[in-house]
Amino acid sequence: MITIDEANALVHIDSNCERVTLPMNTAEAFEAVSKAWLRCGWDTKHVYTFTWFGRPIIQLPEDMVRTQEVIFQLQPDLLIETGVAHGGSLIFYASLFKALGRGRVIGIDIEIRPHNRKAIEEHCLHPLISLIEGSSTSPEIVAEASKLVSDGEKVLVMLDSNHSKEHVLAELQAYSPLVTPGSYIVATDGIMQELVGAPRSQADWGLNNPQQAVLEFLASNNQFEQIQPRGFSTKVQCFEQTLPIGLVHGCGVKLNYKYIHMCAPFVSIAVPTKNRAFLLGDCIRCALDQSYSNFELVIADNDDSAATQQVVAGFNDPRIKYFKTGGLSMPDNWEFAFQQTSGEVFTMLEDKQFLKYHALETIAKRFADSSVDVVTWSSDSFDDVGLFKRVWSPPASRQTAVFNSDEVLDKFLKGRSSEWSHFLPIAHLSAVRRALAKKVELSITGRQFLPVSPDYTSAFQWLAHGEKIVCLAEALVVYGTKQHSNGRAALLKQGLYEDFLRELKISDSDRYDRIPVKAMTVPGAIYNDYLHIRERLGGRLAPHELDMPRFYQSVHAYISNAFKEGVAMNRELEAWQTALNAESPSTRSEVMSQIKLAHLKGRMSQAIKKTECFIKGVWKKWVLRRPEWRYASAIDYIQAQKKEYQMS
Numbered sequence: 001m002i003t004i005d006e007a008n009a010l011v012h013i014d015s016n017c018e019r020v021t022l023p024m025n026t027a028e029a030f031e032a033v034s035k036a037w038l039r040c041g042w043d044t045k046h047v048y049t050f051t052w053f054g055r056p057i058i059q060l061p062e063d064m065v066r067t068q069e070v071i072f073q074l075q076p077d078l079l080i081e082t083g084v085a086h087g088g089s090l091i092f093y094a095s096l097f098k099a100l101g102r103g104r105v106i107g108i109d110i111e112i113r114p115h116n117r118k119a120i121e122e123h124c125l126h127p128l129i130s131l132i133e134g135s136s137t138s139p140e141i142v143a144e145a146s147k148l149v150s151d152g153e154k155v156l157v158m159l160d161s162n163h164s165k166e167h168v169l170a171e172l173q174a175y176s177p178l179v180t181p182g183s184y185i186v187a188t189d190g191i192m193q194e195l196v197g198a199p200r201s202q203a204d205w206g207l208n209n210p211q212q213a214v215l216e217f218l219a220s221n222n223q224f225e226q227i228q229p230r231g232f233s234t235k236v237q238c239f240e241q242t243l244p245i246g247l248v249h250g251c252g253v254k255l256n257y258k259y260i261h262m263c264a265p266f267v268s269i270a271v272p273t274k275n276r277a278f279l280l281g282d283c284i285r286c287a288l289d290q291s292y293s294n295f296e297l298v299i300a301d302n303d304d305s306a307a308t309q310q311v312v313a314g315f316n317d318p319r320i321k322y323f324k325t326g327g328l329s330m331p332d333n334w335e336f337a338f339q340q341t342s343g344e345v346f347t348m349l350e351d352k353q354f355l356k357y358h359a360l361e362t363i364a365k366r367f368a369d370s371s372v373d374v375v376t377w378s379s380d381s382f383d384d385v386g387l388f389k390r391v392w393s394p395p396a397s398r399q400t401a402v403f404n405s406d407e408v409l410d411k412f413l414k415g416r417s418s419e420w421s422h423f424l425p426i427a428h429l430s431a432v433r434r435a436l437a438k439k440v441e442l443s444i445t446g447r448q449f450l451p452v453s454p455d456y457t458s459a460f461q462w463l464a465h466g467e468k469i470v471c472l473a474e475a476l477v478v479y480g481t482k483q484h485s486n487g488r489a490a491l492l493k494q495g496l497y498e499d500f501l502r503e504l505k506i507s508d509s510d511r512y513d514r515i516p517v518k519a520m521t522v523p524g525a526i527y528n529d530y531l532h533i534r535e536r537l538g539g540r541l542a543p544h545e546l547d548m549p550r551f552y553q554s555v556h557a558y559i560s561n562a563f564k565e566g567v568a569m570n571r572e573l574e575a576w577q578t579a580l581n582a583e584s585p586s587t588r589s590e591v592m593s594q595i596k597l598a599h600l601k602g603r604m605s606q607a608i609k610k611t612e613c614f615i616k617g618v619w620k621k622w623v624l625r626r627p628e629w630r631y632a633s634a635i636d637y638i639q640a641q642k643k644e645y646q647m648s
Contacts, residue, residue, distance in 0.1 A: 057088025083161035084109035168213035182342035268343030277307035292361035300337035347431035357642035373466035382634035480634035519575035
């Protein structure tokens, strides 16, 4: 029994001949009063007094507001509700989806009375509602509902029909496979066990209730966990252990609902791809074959045909989330892929990259340190264009190190690409904590991947907002081929790169409007992207200016390499020379001396390399049997690495 002393702002709780007195401004006092209020509301049929947009809704307003919070945070594409009654809840959910501009509702009930069906079908929100009549646990009805779920849709499930333990457990088992990672299945009317002895209650409600069904379901299903929905007040956590229903709002009032969360994976891998179905199969196989299992694989198929979809259809793994995009630029497809992920840690794979067996395990261990924002790693590369096939690996002298963002920015702006590529958090050679990605999303840019070079624009933003970067010396991925590289296509001015630029729908000048060399080169575009990001974000990036001699050397080296490949680069060289002539004498002198030194070293080593390539190929491949020369394909190499790891 409770006694409320309003004059002295006290709540007295009498139980077992013992009185506990609580100040009225405490959460414990509010909980006690709330229990009494819920019982009083049940006895007076308070829950039956509400309507929503003209239809009776058998819900408490507090529950409705909290459910709205979950829907807004989750932004589901589809909500499935078992239990229709008058249709008020369906109308409520449909109105939220109408306001959001996305989402629809499926309502399932064993009997939808004609007058209720008529009212729902004549309602202005009916276009967002589908009705299915039949037992919610019938395999035929579950199958019918499943057919209405489109590929890639984010699904939220509300169970509000028969509230017996047996029925709710059957519904949990039937509809849980439809719940997408990061979403919820909600068992309503958890209040039943608190109402034993009240009017219209049953004596067995203490054990025969949704709460007991939830506990039994969780005991045999490790893909779900009972969790506080994201977006709710953090105050709730201090009450979770004391309230039997398990879910309360920030003020301590117990809700009728029991939320069960589809466990979000710790690691999300995004694979944006276009017209490379012939590579994607091996990429997927290696991504799924991991020593670590708590991950999802999101594939954003920007293909011009159905070839990629056919490849993905050959894999039957619930960790795969497939989305058909089409017609997107590379940055937009990458951004779409990121938006579909839900893990605490995000990384990206190119379709020509193959993850090593222990890659995700290694990454997850590093992120166990909550202070780490980004982890980068090296890569191996399978050379299938040289005279002899071989694997190129990072130098053995490379060491794992920890840097702050300023140190990485200095390395990028002042060092050669061979020196900074290991440290810069390029999207497909790094992983980022979602909290950091969220900061980017909330910044002025509003997204991770911006033109021209999305792998670099994301890196610059992560450095602008992040702090601690762990740079692993170890190679965690293998580039499976050199024959299908955007970078090489850019160097050779091939159609693949021309298509990439055309899809960006930006003018030529936008690719070099912030740099002095007014011609398109890959390093120039990357530096230009950096200056764009620096200008928009400022902050940490502001003090880090271009090192002009290093800029000119990088662009000149790119132009020289293209000339060696037989590519006409006269316009680019002329633009480079014009820009350099406008620099100070000291800058011109430093640039030219460095270029001459690099040219001299190049000429001396080129003749030696041509001879060595053949001699070493024969000697190391067939005589010494060196490991990097043994493999016929990148997959052979991946499998060998897996065996070595397992044996160790």
